[in-house]
Amino acid sequence: VESGRTxxxxxxxxxxxxxxxxxxxxGDVEAFSGIVARWQTRLLNLAWRxxxxxxxxxxxxxxxxxxxxxxxxxxxxxxxFSTWLTAVALNSYRSALRERVPLPSVSDLTFEANPxxxxxxxxxxxxSGIRQMVLTLPRRYREPLVLFYFQEMNLAETARVLxxxxxxxxxxxxxxxxxxxxxxxxxxSRDAATRxx
Amino acid sequence: MDDLDRILQDDTTIAPSPxxxxxxxxxxxxxxxxxxxxxxxxxxxxxxxxxxxxxAAGAALVSQVDMSAxxxxxxxxxxxxxxxxxxxxxxxxxxxxxxxxxxxxxxx
Numbered sequence: 629v630e631s632g633r634t635x636x637x638x639x640x641x642x643x644x645x646x647x648x649x650x651x652x653x654x655g656d657v658e659a660f661s662g663i664v665a666r667w668q669t670r671l672l673n674l675a676w677r678x679x680x681x682x683x684x685x686x687x688x689x690x691x692x693x694x695x696x697x698x699x700x701x702x703x704x705x706x707x708x709f710s711t712w713l714t715a716v717a718l719n720s721y722r723s724a725l726r727e728r729v730p731l732p733s734v735s736d737l738t739f740e741a742n743p744x745x746x747x748x749x750x751x752x753x754x755x756s757g758i759r760q761m762v763l764t765l766p767r768r769y770r771e772p773l774v775l776f777y778f779q780e781m782n783l784a785e786t787a788r789v790l791x792x793x794x795x796x797x798x799x800x801x802x803x804x805x806x807x808x809x810x811x812x813x814x815x816x817s818r819d820a821a822t823r824x825x
Numbered sequence: 826m827d828d829l830d831r832i833l834q835d836d837t838t839i840a841p842s843p844x845x846x847x848x849x850x851x852x853x854x855x856x857x858x859x860x861x862x863x864x865x866x867x868x869x870x871x872x873x874x875x876x877x878x879x880x881a882a883g884a885a886l887v888s889q890v891d892m893s894a895x896x897x898x899x900x901x902x903x904x905x906x907x908x909x910x911x912x913x914x915x916x917x918x919x920x921x922x923x924x925x926x927x928x929x930x931x932x933x
Contacts, residue, residue: 657854657857661846672841689845690845694852758833777836778836
């Protein structure tokens with residue numbers, strides 16, 4: 629940050645985030661409002677995908693911003709600000725989820741799992757149920773899945789945020805999707821059996 | 826892209842409430858306001874150096890004293906003299922330390 633150059637060699641002055649980071653580190657606390665304005669939607673929506681509760685998502689995102697503010701002096705321009713901030717937020721969300729949220733279990737979920745011949749409302753409910761079902765996965769699968777499908781994040785960026793090799797992320801995405809499909813199939817079979825009865 | 830991919834990708838996006846950014850900034854300002862004062866590293870290092878210098882000077886002085894003469898005097902007048910010497914030494918050391926501390930405080 630001190631050198632004023634980013635990873636691709638361009639000047640920090642061209643990047644509003646790096647410029648604000650430098651101003652905050654120099655003691656201008658109000659410069660952080662620029663960072664909040666640019667990243668609030670992203671951090672809020674990432675939190676929302678981990679808890680599916682709006683009030684809680686706002687609390688989690690606020691805490692993530694405060695953590696990022698405290699950690700700003702540790703930011704190095706070798707990483708993109710986006711990756712760094714998302715990683716800080718993810719760490720913050722992990723703590724928040726450990727402390728506050730009893731994550732749903734598969735048995736808590738009720739929706740029509742079978743995609744055949746659903747009304748529009750049922751299809752919407754099914755999609756929402758499947759997104760909830762992601763939260764029932766073990767953390768090692770849940771985090772890659774949430775990040776990978778979140779706002780145009782690709783495999784490389786997901787791997788950087790999680791701090792693990794791309795191959796590992798790819799494997800966990802694959803296993804996570806398989807586990808989701810298995811749970812969906814089990815739910816479909818259960819629903820079919822209930823209908824027969 | 827299969828059905829599952831599509832569902833996971835097309836997730837709802839929520840907008841922050843109008844007070845969200847202001848609330849974050851209020852929290853950040855509170856963090857700055859409540860931050861403990863920075864540790865006085867400069868003063869700490871300066872005083873540590875002073876202590877080292879005084880200790881080194883003391884060690885150099887002690888090494889020049891003829892210990893056998895000192896021992897015979899101490900043994901002859903022990904234990905009163907020894908106690909008195911320790912007490913005097915302690916008072917003197919305290920006085921020096923306080924003096925040095927005050928001098929450093931004035932420099933700050």
